[in-house]
Amino acid sequence: MSEIINNREQQTTTTNKRQAILKQIFKDLHAGKNVKEVKAHFDAFIGKITIDEISQLQHDFGDLSVEEMHRLHAKHTEIFKGAIEEVEKMNKPEEQPGHPIHTFKLENNELENLVNNQLKVHLDQFELEDSQENVLSLLEDINLLLDIDKHYSRKENLIFPYLETYGIYGPTNNMWRINDFIRDAIKDARKKLASYNGDKHAVIEVINFVIQEVITMIYREENILFPMALNNFTEDEWVKIARESDEIGYCLIAPTEVWKPERHALDEKAISEGYIKMETGLLSLKQLELLLNHLPVDITFIDQDDVVRYFSHGKERIFARTKAVIGRTVQNCHPPRSVHVVEELLADFKAGRKDTEDFWIKFRDKYVYIRYFAVRDENGVYIGTLEFTQNINPIKAIEGEKRIMS
The missing domain is CATH 3.30.450.20 (PAS domain)
Structure with missing residues (x-):
């Protein structure tokens, strides 16, 4: 019995030490310390990080400028890349068509295809020649990209509320802001293209920003947000999320099947006649x-x-x-x-x-x-x-x- 108690105490001490080191690492990062030095410190003392540990890191961003918010999020992403431990699951319902995460990932595939195989190509052509044809090609891509609002809205109105019930507020407070920055940038790009006045540099700058942030957000979703949700949500909660998704709509594609979990314990009682x-x-x-x-x-x-x-x-x-x-x-x-x-x-x-x-x-x-x-x-x-x-x-x-x- 004493061995068990000692092991638990050692595990608790180790966990507390890791959390203290993580907090100090991110304090250094926010204070402006060189990201390579911070990354080296992270690799030496932490190595791999779990989704649970990320969710416990509560960062109060306060009233930061858009530039400062992006600076910090970019640094966080750089620190986490390649360091997140994957959780193996025998049964992966999120790989079944119609499951909300399966649908989110399908949309991300479409978004990556749109950004990398269309928007980037058309932007390169525009940089060479800002002809009306090239402006219209970019405008068509940006109009398609506006559909990302549905993807973000489902995330904000369906994923975030359940995370809050588990005491996880980081995505609500911070990721929602970044979503809004991306939405605003896409609308700004559309406005500049719809009334193009020859300011080539402004168009290139805003579209490059959109490309970078959309791709980075996909990484954050698939490596941090989605695993975080999968680690916490119950089957009943995923069923509710799947049912509610239709009301908001889908981005670029829609699920072709209705998700039917093997064990569904939702109580489908009729409304009481009291x-x-x-x-x-x-x-x-x-x-x-x-x-x-x-x-x-x-x-x-x-x-x-x-x-x-x-x-x-x-x-x-x-x-x-x-x-x-x-x-x-x-x-x-x-x-x-x-x-x-x-x-x-x-x-x-x-x-x-x-x-x-x-x-x-x-x-x-x-x-x-x-x-x-x-x-x-x-x-x-x-x-x-x-x-x-x-x-x-x-x-x-x-x-x-x-x-x-x-």
Whole structure:
């Protein structure tokens, strides 16, 4: 027994030492120490690193510039390359068609093909001659690359929430920012090509940036993010992710099969027929859900702790929502760059400074009216916020009167 205890103590001591060395290595890296020196130190004292160890390294990037964020992520990638231990699994469901990771990897293959075999080739031709034909070829490639938004959106809205439930916040805080930088760069390239004015250098610079970051992100996903998720998620969680993926959509390709795991323990109970007695009526749970889903608006409710508790699921949602957001803080359901707006709104509601706030935006072919209401009980105590979203194009088009049925 004493040998077992001693072995456990030694293992704990070794683990703590490794974590201390890793933390110091990344402090040195962030402080600007030469990356080759840091890499040599890493190779000498760490050698190989596991996905679990990476997930335990919590880096607070704070309010960094785009340039600083990219500098640090590039250095992290350089340190990790070739050092991540692969975990052997007897059964690999992620290799089965239709599994979310299988689909993500298929998309990455398509993205690599698009970037390496089309975009790079057309960029070389453009560098030699910025003819209209070469500009249009690049524009066509960039328009295809815009589809990457669906790949990133599934990652942000389906993978990140479950990682958070396991106490892993690095991808949400940092990878989402990099995703946004890539999205912005692709849109910038599209804008420069669509209204090309002869600034050849600017086009080459932004497209080279896009190529580098897309390829680097694929490496981060396949060597860090996906193994991290596979090491933690249950079969039931992967089934839920697979089912939710259709709502967001796919990048360049779509899965040809529905994933059917060998053992699926999801409980497929029908909605309970129990009744809810309210002040102005009595409804079954099924009636209430159907009623809410038939409203010609999208509604979402977050509680007093900023946790998403409910959203309606009508036939045509304006903004994508997945069940993975349930139980997630609303701040982590928004890109980092817009979180401050959410925080300010909720602070006003909680302090009683406001009861409502309205926004209206053009979104694709819709004119969207977004309303927020502070929900308070009979004593005026704040219990949450209701988001109410509606396409008001049909309303704005109304003229005259209608007094008979169609």
